[in-house]
Amino acid sequence: MAQRAMNSVFGKGGDRRWIAASACVALLVVAPVASLAFIAARGSGDLWPHILAYVLPQALRDTAILLAGVGLVVSVLGVGLAWLVTAYDFPGRRAFDWALLLPLAMPTYIVAFAYLDLVHPLGPIQSGLRALLGLSDPRALWFPDVRSMGGCILLLGFVLYPYVYLSTRAMFLMQAGSLLEAARMLGAGRTRMFFRVALPLARPAIAVGVSLALMETLNDIGASEFLGVRTLSVSIYATWINRSNLPGAAQIALAMLAIVVALVLLERWARRRQRYVSQAQRARRAAPLRLTGWRAGLALAAASAPVLIGFLMPAAHIAAEAVKRVRFAGLSPQIGREILTTILVASAATLAAVALGFLVAYAARLSRGALGGGLLRLASLGYAVPGTVLAIGLMTPLFALDNMLADAGAWFGVSMGLVLSGSGAALVYAYVARFLAISAGGVESGLAKLSPSLDHAARALGETAGGAMRRVHLPLIRPALGAAALLVFVDCMKELPATLLLRPLNFETLATHLYGEAARGTYEDGSVAAMCIILVGLIPVMLLARLGRRPSLAWKGAVTPTGDEMARDLLLGDVQPTMATKRGAP
Amino acid sequence: MSQAGELRASGASLELEGVRQTFGATLAVDDVSLRVEPGEIVCLLGHSGCGKTTLLRVVAGLERPGAGRVLLDGREVAGPSRFTPPEQRGVGMMFQDYALFPHLTIVDNVMFGLSRTPAAKAGAIARAALARVGLARYAEDYPHMLSGGEQQRVALARALAPHPGILLMDEPFSNLDQRMRERIRQETSSLLREKGATALVVTHDPQEAMLLADRIALMRAGRIVQAGTAQELYERPNGLFAARFFCDLNEIPATAENGCVVTPLGTFAAPAGVPDGAVTVCVRPQGIAPQEAQAGARGVMLTRRFLGDYEVAQVAVEGLETAVQMRLAPGRGPAPGEATGLHVDPAHVLVFRRDSV
Secondary structure (H helix, E strand, O other): OHHHHHHHHHOOOHHHHHHHHHHHHHHHHHHHHHHHHHHHHHOOOOHHHHHHHHHHHHHHHHHHHHHHHHHHHHHHHHHHHHHHHHHEEOOOHHHHHHHOOHHHHOOHHHHHHHHHHHOOOOOHHHHHHHHHHOOOOHHHOOOOOOOOHHHHHHHHHHHHHHHHHHHHHHHHHHOOHHHHHHHHHOOOOHHHHHHHHHHHHHHHHHHHHHHHHHHHHHHOOHHHHHOOOOOHHHHHHHHHHHHOOHHHHHHHHHHHHHHHHHHHHHHHHHOOOHHHHOOOOOOOOOOOEEOOHHHHHHHHHHHHHHHHHHHHHHHHHHHHHHHHHHHHHOOOHHHHHHHHHHHHHHHHHHHHHHHHHHHHHHHHHHHOOHHHHHHHHHHOHHHHOOHHHHHHHHHHHHHHHHHHHHHHHHHOOOOOOOHHHHHOHHHHHHHHHHHHHHHHHHHHHHHHOOOHHHHHHHHHOOOOHHHHHHHHHHHHOHHHHHHHHHHHHHHHHHOOHHHHHHOOOOOOOHHHHHHHHHHOOOHHHHHHHHHHHHHHHHHHHHHHHHHHHOOEOOOOOOOOOEHHHHHHHHHHHHHOHHHHHHOOOO | OOOOHHHOOOOOOEEEEEEEEEEOOEEEEEEEEEEEOOOOEEEEEOOOOOOHHHHHHHHHOOOOOOEEEEEEOOEEEEEOOEEOOHHHOOEEEEOOOOOOOOOOOHHHHHHHHHOOOOHHHHHHHHHHHHHHOOOHHHOOOOHHHOOHHHHHHHHHHHHHOOOOOEEEEEOOOOOOOHHHHHHHHHHHHHHHHHHOOEEEEEEOOHHHHHHHOOEEEEEEOOEEEEEEOHHHHHHOOOOHHHHHHHOOOEEEEEEEEOOEEEEOOEEEEOOOOOOOEEEEEEEOHHHEEEEOOOOOEEEEEEEEEEOOOOEEEEEEEOOOOOOEEEEEOOOOOOOOOOEEEEEEOHHHEEEEEOOOO
């Protein structure tokens, strides 16, 4: 009602420019996907039968098995751990609340490289076991090979479960509090509470978390490649790099896009009743059950294992390797250059992503109609598009544009070279398209917590849309904006698949350097780069942990969201704020 | 006291002995003792933050008391060395926000507490409970499809379906609008009496407490200030706090001498237990009536406000700094600006020691 009133009073003239700008941004995000279809339609000539017969079936099968396996592992781990730390109390529970988020700092390709070393027959784990058992021959001990589908599923599962853990835990904490108490008052024990109340209620949150984890799985290139799983991402990369066949790569990418669409639809379907589920319940945390004795020990062990496997062991190994490396050879000037390159590209992309994200989210708030919201969703599509797919889609339009620019340059007698793909501008574009969802989602959820009457007041006092944004909205959502920028920055730093495909010659970021060393079989040499990536990745994890622990963030005069709500909104980008905005609506 | 406690067999008795609960440094419940007879409805009345909801949650078992004992039907369910979890207490609870399970149908919600009953029988009980509150036709609907009043009745049916020994209600009517509240309160009250259920109801509304309860326990800062029937609390409040809670008062500072208090409104007897010295004299607005200008205390009518059944008037009284509030029959009595005499009915006068609150 109020929003419609605002629309009719203020939604004229000036605001239309915001919508137009928002449409341009959405177009930029959608362009690579659209161009994919175009490239694929040109056909890959004689290669297509080969792809159809030998590449696609295997890649599809491997990808499907990997997705199913990772989905299972992250669901069990994420939901189980979330229930463990919310329904029970045991020594160290408070620390585990946030420690369980640590694997978020570990990119999938790094964890794979680390474990190739860790469980190598001559690595610390197997040597230790042999010493324990008194065996001397490395072949005497049978140990499962990590270079397998099973190994890949487990490793990805142990670093990606925090997505499920975070969203589900927030749900258990804020939604189910009084409902769980009601269940207890009606005679339900812990088990019945979990299966009859908590689990069904958390289903939308679980769906969100699992679909995010699966999108990360689809996006992954390093881990699956080095663990010998030929996924679609790996096949796209190989088809382009080894065979220089862009249409072929585009065709595989289209197949992958179909899976992405299926995932998104599945997630929407699982959340279809969320609106009703999230009707305002008074947020009160149900008292956790105190565990003692061997039960407490068991809980402690169950909570430590994922932290150990998903973070502490690989991180410790990489840290040790990095120290060894620096002691032996010192810091090479090359790594300094790479850090600088990485920071430059990531900063440029972050600035652009935050600015454009704000534009899109604010336009959606101004219009309040279906149009602005639709554009916002469209502009946030990139989070679902795997890096390889995005890169393949970007290549053709960029090359075409570069050639046009070069021709134009030649006309004027200037040799321009390849301006876009040669300068890293293509990378920035790809990062923005992929991570715009994070900044737009962060801004949107920040804005959603500001009452529309603030807009009314500012506009009634004579401010324009832009003026209201500058003087009212920007200052109020600065924390959300800062957090979104941080998340985008870190994601850009870690990005591997799109960077591999789009980087100019002799252009190395920390991630591509690490990938190069790993491809040569010398991961130890990449350990310093890996350490840098992990350390930077820890920053947003610590931010999440801090937000999660505080009961609420006091915002001057605004509604106070709970820390969990904020953290979740920020991390999960576009997917979650709908809950906040829909709450209380009939 | 419950007039017919012995006749109602289904309700359990509740006894609190020296219950104390702290949250960090704040004392939420401070040494509370209270007995609720089987079939009795007792209201915990107080301002928000007085500890009444915490006390309710202690009885429910959702919180473990820091000290003291809780007994249900003579069985200790919480004490220094014993704590029965809520799911084993046989206590029903209605939450302020109803806490209906949004993913279950109405009938499944009501059946939730009947898990030890065979499904067919549980279904029949649940449907009968829904029929009793007039919601049988919504059995297959989901909570969000119901209005606030209907949700409230589902919550009541759900809480009562497993036949709890005692029903706890946390502000059960606060989420309803004014007109609906009257009706639902009436229905709830008659359902509770029909079932013979023992009930402990938390509310901040004195009128609601008076309508609903056999006995009221007035709470303040974690303690029970006074417990008794509505009439006892209204007519014989044991302090200024209790007196103020149930009525707007004209408060006049005065001094008691030889058991007598002289005020500009008249001379009143100090009740037994109020020694000579500084006192506060409280006069209810309905205890003041106009009479001919020469008799009694003398005042001048300032304003009159029409409120339907009566008018509220402000009167300046000779010798008093602040205006006195009184009630008038609509359209009768002196007009603003006119002088009037005032008659005070001693039944509406309460005298407390000044330092008591």
